Amino acid sequence: MSKIKSKQTNDEIIKLTTKYVAQTYGRFPIVLTKGKGTQVWDRSGNKYKDFVAGLAVDNLGHCHPEIVKAIREQAGKLLHVSNLYHIEPQSLLAEELCKHSFADKFFFCNSGAEANEAAIKLARRASFDKGYKNRGEIIAMKNSFHGRTLGSMAATGQKKIHHGFAPLPSGFKHVEFNDAEAARKAVTSKTCAILVEPIQGEGGVNISDKKYLRDLKKICTENDLLLIFDEVQTGFGRTGNLFAYQTFNVKPDVIILAKALGGGVPIGAIGASNKVMKHFVPGTHAATFGGNPLSCAAALASLKVLTSQGFLDKAKDTGNYFKSCLEELKTKFPVITNVRSRGMMLAATLSKPAAPVIMDCMEKGYLINCVQQNTLRFIPPLIITKKEIDGLIKTLSQSLKKL
Numbered sequence: 001m002s003k004i005k006s007k008q009t010n011d012e013i014i015k016l017t018t019k020y021v022a023q024t025y026g027r028f029p030i031v032l033t034k035g036k037g038t039q040v041w042d043r044s045g046n047k048y049k050d051f052v053a054g055l056a057v058d059n060l061g062h063c064h065p066e067i068v069k070a071i072r073e074q075a076g077k078l079l080h081v082s083n084l085y086h087i088e089p090q091s092l093l094a095e096e097l098c099k100h101s102f103a104d105k106f107f108f109c110n111s112g113a114e115a116n117e118a119a120i121k122l123a124r125r126a127s128f129d130k131g132y133k134n135r136g137e138i139i140a141m142k143n144s145f146h147g148r149t150l151g152s153m154a155a156t157g158q159k160k161i162h163h164g165f166a167p168l169p170s171g172f173k174h175v176e177f178n179d180a181e182a183a184r185k186a187v188t189s190k191t192c193a194i195l196v197e198p199i200q201g202e203g204g205v206n207i208s209d210k211k212y213l214r215d216l217k218k219i220c221t222e223n224d225l226l227l228i229f230d231e232v233q234t235g236f237g238r239t240g241n242l243f244a245y246q247t248f249n250v251k252p253d254v255i256i257l258a259k260a261l262g263g264g265v266p267i268g269a270i271g272a273s274n275k276v277m278k279h280f281v282p283g284t285h286a287a288t289f290g291g292n293p294l295s296c297a298a299a300l301a302s303l304k305v306l307t308s309q310g311f312l313d314k315a316k317d318t319g320n321y322f323k324s325c326l327e328e329l330k331t332k333f334p335v336i337t338n339v340r341s342r343g344m345m346l347a348a349t350l351s352k353p354a355a356p357v358i359m360d361c362m363e364k365g366y367l368i369n370c371v372q373q374n375t376l377r378f379i380p381p382l383i384i385t386k387k388e389i390d391g392l393i394k395t396l397s398q399s400l401k402k403l
């Protein structure tokens with residue numbers, strides 16, 4: 001049976017997807033079957049340079065040997081046991097995450113949305129335990145993205161994502177991103193936390209102004225609120241440091257992680273100081289698969305590579321090179337109205353819809369994606385080389401010429 005399947009073309013699988021898979025995604029017409037480093041192959045054997053990286057998941061590229069080895073070893077040992085028992089890779093991963101961040105403790109789950117849910121619950125519970133009454137409201141940002149579950153969707157500040165799903169869970173107030181005064185004005189006796197992405201990913205790669213996060217921190221300190229950074233997309237070297245809070249030099253009270261954490265395996269987490277995490281007492285929160293041996297072994301292997309000597313500095317340098325290439329492209333093509341980036345999280349906004357550029361690049365062997373219709377987003381594996389970036393830039397200029 002597997003032999004017959006392997007003979008099917010891209011089109012045959014696409015037909016199956018269309019017939020049998022819920023149509024929640026608009027998909028590009030290729031079936032990716034193999035990956036190595038910065039490269040992926042489709043079923044017909046076409047190869048692509050991957051500047052999407054599974055949406056900021058494959059930060060070490062595809063099938064990194066250390067991650068593959070860790071998964072293979074762990075799979076042969078123990079895949080899953082309950083959190084009713086101690087789990088070795090989970091403890092080791094938590095220790096390593098604490099070593100490399102401000103946090104004293106981590107809670108593990110399986111995705112970004114789920115990690116956001118955990119952070120929301122932790123903020124509310126901490127406020128409740130401190131004796132505040134009716135103080136469960138969270139200030140979040142317009143254009144933010146926190147996930148698709150009910151709670152994380154309600155936290156998300158985009159009407160199009162809420163559309164048709166009323167009634168939404170209550171307790172979220174949305175204010176303008178990069179406007180600390182708006183956040184300050186929104187604080188009431190009901191507020192328990194401020195939730196923000198240091199760089200809004202899905203919202204268009206919108207970067208926090210220099211003072212913004214610092215001002216939010218001040219507002220939180222003055223009002224006894226928790227500052228929560230959703231680093232699901234900005235985490236794990238994406239912005240030049242292991243975490244974006246280090247890039248912006250502002251320490252949150254709670255950090256939300258997922259995407260690249262597992263090196264390609266699903267896992268989410270939140271981290272906090274003991275003072276905050278102590279409010280998660282037995283019975284307050286749980287996840288059956290959270291922190292399971294397999295995902296933690298993969299995450300641990302990934303974290304070791306990311307934090308190895310010189311790795312992040314090199315990625316940061318490549319990111320700067322990438323940015324200078326995009327800046328140069330902007331001088332040649334007025335259709336590019338804005339270029340922005342931190343580390344290896346880059347965007348070029350066009351004055352026209354970006355879809356034709358993306359299709360054209362794909363046909364020429366480069367995978368990129370867009371956010372908010374007209375913004376090209378580049379979130380490649382951190383191991384991408386300058387030569388590969390040159391290749392993309394050349395292809396992009398050909399595509400932009402046709403626009």
Ligand SMILES: *Cc1c(COP(=O)(O)O)cnc(C)c1O
Pocket residue numbers: 110111112113114116145146147148197201202230231232233234258259
């Ligand atoms: C992708 C993303 C999420 C949601 O993560 P899932 O794993 O898809 O649930 C949440 N927050 C941010 C900032 C994201 O980029």
